[in-house]
């Protein structure tokens with residue numbers, strides 16, 4: 001689907017959203033355009049009537065101007081109101097569509113790859129231009145009608161004058177060129193603007209304020225923000241000047257041609273080939289023609305932005321559709337029989353120079369608790385992203401009971417996985433919902449929410465909240481209750497416990513603000529749940545830097561530099577005396593002496 005048919009889709013949407021408004025706006029725009037282009041006809045009768053001392057002609061001329069001018073202004077005002085109603089409805093539609101598409105794309109690559117991110121940013125910024133597209137099209141329609149009527153009236157004066165509107169092509173083409181120059185400058189600036197926005201958020205958000213002040217980097221951040229803004233401003237101005245130069249060139253060309261035509265008309269009147277009234281009408285019409293051309297080039301510019309944005313929307317629709325479409329999506333098994341298997345799995349982030357994971361082959365047996373340990377940057381979280389289906393391996397495959405995960409719809413796979421991440425979300429919702437969104441169909445189920453909180457070690461939290469589970473959490477609400485870091489963490493854990501029969505449960509260092517004993521106890525609870533739920537054969541995966549927790553897992557995978565260096569249970573790995581044994585002993589000693 002191309003941009004133009006995307007516009008057709010939008011007009012279709014406008015029709016569905018507000019058919020009567022669209023009809024009304026169209027009718028008012030058409031009648032208003034005819035009336036506003038025709039009223040200079042009255043000047044012709046007024047001037048020639050006055051020169052011939054004919055009062056009936058003067059009266060007719062005055063009536064034509066008065067009636068048509070009033071009709072034109074009234075209809076234009078009314079059609080503008082209709083147009084804005086239309087734009088508002090479409091704006092809502094397009095914003096919802098963009099939000100829905102971005103949030104339902106099954107994988108997260110579009111938030112990662114720079115070229116996709118720029119497309120998404122531009123689409124977010126320009127989405128209003130799409131909503132304005134039907135309004136712009138109506139304006140273009142009015143310009144066409146006015147242009148046609150003006151040409152007809154000019155033909156009655158002196159047919160060659162009909163060519164005058166064509167001179168308007170010179171500035172129109174120059175304006176389009178200027179628009180392209182500015183749009184290119186805008187595209188080039190998109191990444192810089194994103195960075196400026198990020199820096200601004202960083203410098204003005206409560207969550208980051210603490211650390212920034214501690215390290216005294218606020219001034220440096222402000223300086224970086226100022227430097228980037230200045231750079232963006234300079235590039236912006238340069239683009240604007242280049243655009244303005246093109247515009248000036250075009251309009252100078254038009255002015256020369258316009259003055260030339262007026263001289264010709266005056267000479268014709270002097271020789272009696274044209275009446276003075278017709279000259280006045282023609283000059284007025286030519287000025288209106290000039291305004292139509294300026295309006296047309298504005299409309300063309302806005303429509304060009306709308307078409308570009310429509311293409312981006314269509315690209316996003318296609319991208320999400322392609323990502324979601326699975327030729328013959330394999331079903332998610334009801335329960336795991338053999339488990340998950342990594343087979344030569346490798347991964348490289350888009351645009352990165354090196355693989356983050358290489359040749360991982362390991363079995364995660366059904367019902368097992370598995371710990372992944374490894375230094376910072378070893379690739380643990382990346383492996384989780386692959387197992388939860390957010391990203392696809394760039395080499396090898398992940399098997400779910402022997403079936404390739406790539407063949408299972410990511411959405412369906414995700415209904416059977418649950419995860420708690422290190423950088424968990426702190427949703428400003430009421431407490432029940434902040435936990436309940438872990439299993440949407442049961443978001444209102446207080447018993448399930450209470451049970452999840454209890455397993456997460458926060459059974460007493462509702463009693464401490466002023467309105468129990470109905471208490472709004474966070475600072476967004478007036479009267480919302482802000483929680484401590486540890487309390488938010490328990491909420492996140494409870495959220496991760498809402499699903500009762502996951503095939504994969506991931507705990508990616510969600511317990512950083514708990515002490516080692518509390519972390520180990522929580523992991524044991526998750527493991528017990530997983531064992532008691534062995535009917536579904538789910539795998540529980542824990543990422544932790546604490547060996548005291550990892551040791552309780554059925555299977556420990558040691559990752560180093562993106563490769564698996566050791567696999568086995570705690571006893572086996574300890575007996576082997578390798579890297580795991582060394583680090584475990586070191587950590588145990590540190591706890592003893594600490």
Ligand SMILES: Nc1ncnc2c1ncn2[C@@H]1O[C@H](COP(=O)(O)OP(=O)(O)OP(=O)(O)O)[C@@H](O)[C@H]1O
Pocket residue numbers: 112349352356374375376377378379380381382383
């Ligand atoms: N979005 C990304 N784009 C490019 N590279 C990334 C991205 N996320 C992570 N990496 C790189 O991948 C490597 C592994 O990162 P990952 O987050 O998987 O490590 P980790 O073992 O979970 O580390 P940690 O223990 O510090 O959380 C790192 O070198 C990191 O720089």
